[in-house]
Structures are given as C-alpha cells and as structure tokens.
Amino acid sequence: METTAQYQPLEFESRSPEEQLERSRAFLTQMKQRRTVREFSTRPVPLELVENAIATAATAPSGANQQPWTFVVISDPHLKHQIRMAAEREEKESYESRMSQEWLEALSYLGTDWHKPHLEDAPYLIVVFRQAYGITADPETGAEIHVKHYYSEESVGIAVGLLLASLHLAGLATLTHTPSPMKFLSEILGRPANERPYVLIPVGYPAEDARVPVITKKSLDQVMVRFGD
Numbered sequence: 628m629e630t631t632a633q634y635q636p637l638e639f640e641s642r643s644p645e646e647q648l649e650r651s652r653a654f655l656t657q658m659k660q661r662r663t664v665r666e667f668s669t670r671p672v673p674l675e676l677v678e679n680a681i682a683t684a685a686t687a688p689s690g691a692n693q694q695p696w697t698f699v700v701i702s703d704p705h706l707k708h709q710i711r712m713a714a715e716r717e718e719k720e721s722y723e724s725r726m727s728q729e730w731l732e733a734l735s736y737l738g739t740d741w742h743k744p745h746l747e748d749a750p751y752l753i754v755v756f757r758q759a760y761g762i763t764a765d766p767e768t769g770a771e772i773h774v775k776h777y778y779s780e781e782s783v784g785i786a787v788g789l790l791l792a793s794l795h796l797a798g799l800a801t802l803t804h805t806p807s808p809m810k811f812l813s814e815i816l817g818r819p820a821n822e823r824p825y826v827l828i829p830v831g832y833p834a835e836d837a838r839v840p841v842i843t844k845k846s847l848d849q850v851m852v853r854f855g856d
C-alpha cells in the first residue's frame with residue numbers, strides 16, 4: 628500500500644494578464660495549424676524530438692497518478708515492414724467486410740483505404756499502449772500482483788493529446804491511426820498481457836506533395852456552453 632504523500636508548496640509561475648493572453652493566443656494559433664497527415668517523407672527525424680514528445684506526454688495527469696502508459700518507438704525498417712503488412716491485412720478485411728456501410732459512408736469523403744505506405748515511409752512509429760492494470764511483485768513471495776488502474780482510458784487519451792501537441796510544435800507531422808483490431812501490435816512488439824494497443828502514430832515530415840482534405844473544425848460557439856457571466 629502507498630503511504631500518504633508528502634506535500635510541498637506549489638511552484639507556480641505568475642504571469643501578467645498581457646503575457647497570459649499572448650501565450651494563450653500563440654498556442655491556439657500554432658495548434659490550429661495541426662493537420663492529420665497520411666503521406667510522409669522518409670526524411671530522418673532527430674530522435675530527441677520524439678523523446679521530448681514522449682517525456683511531455685508522460686507529464687499528463689492520470690488516475691491516482693498511475694501513469695498507465697507505455698510508448699513503443701519503432702524505427703527499425705524490418706519491424707515497420709512487419710507492422711505495415713499486418714495492419715494492411717486487418718484493414719483490408721475491415722474495409723472489405725467488417726466495417727458497416729454507415730461507417731464506410733461516414734469516412735468516404737476522406738478517401739482512405741486499406742493501403743498504409745506511411746507505416747514504412749514515416750521514420751518513426753510510436754505505438755501507445757494502455758496498461759489495463761499494473762504488475763508488481765509481492766515483496767515476500769515474489770508472486771505477481773495485479774494492481775487495478777483507474778481511468779486508464781482517459782489518462783492515456785490526455786497523454787496522447789500532449790504527445791501530438793509536442794510533435795506538432797516541434798515541426799513534425801503525425802497520423803492518429805487505429806487499425807482495427809490492433810492485437811497484432813502486441814504480438815509483433817512482444818508486449819505483456821496487461822498492455823493494450825491504444826493508437827499507432829506515424830511521425831515524420833510530410834511528403835513534399837502531401838495533401839489534406841479541406842475540412843473545418845467546429846466554432847467556439849458550437850463547442851462551448853456557458854453558465855454565468
């Protein structure tokens with residue numbers, strides 16, 4: 628059992644109202660430029676950009692601070708090839724028979740299909756795993772103990788948001804890809820039974836001729852509901 632945490636004064640940077648506004652607007656302007664990219668260049672990416680993004684993701688709040696995530700970083704061409712082949716096998720099956728007509732129609736405007744060359748073109752793949760439960764050893768017997776994790780879905784979702792923001796601010800493109808089912812990722816990457824694949828993120832520079840669909844985001848009015856002044 629955890630003992631009670633020691634408490635210490637919060638280190639909190641106070642900013643002038645002007646600086647607050649400036650920083651908040653600058654961040655919004657940057658984030659508005661993020662686009663999901665499906666066509667990647669093979670141009671190499673400095674590893675530290677990926678490491679810093681993962682370290683940033685790992686600052687995310689999590690249920691009971693259990694930090695229920697593992698970020699697997701793949702640049703090995705053979706592994707990327709294996710992942711592409713397995714993802715395309717699943718995606719082909721999905722597009723051809725598993726996805727409902729309704730789903731296919733909802734997606735059709737994006738023009739996606741089962742071909743996933745970006746899984747080999749992008750210099751890095753980050754596979755995020757959610758730890759459904761933790762594993763520790765009984766201090767006396769050494770037996771494996773399973774520790775219940777709280778809000779692991781929400782926690783990993785928040786961490787992935789920070790990861791995408793960091794990579795975008797570092798001038799990199801990403802794709803939030805969820806081939807379905809994703810079990811093949813656990814097998815290829817030899818992950819333990821408590822880890823569930825959450826999302827597969829190719830990371831790199833966009834291809835020179837990368838194109839993105841013309842889409843809009845909902846306006847503030849459409850997404851924000853207010854009570855009070």
Ligand code: IYR
Pocket residue numbers: 718734739740741804805806807
């Ligand atoms: N996983 C498939 C299909 C797909 C599903 C959703 I929801 C998207 O927003 C985009 C694609 C694929 O990656 O092609």
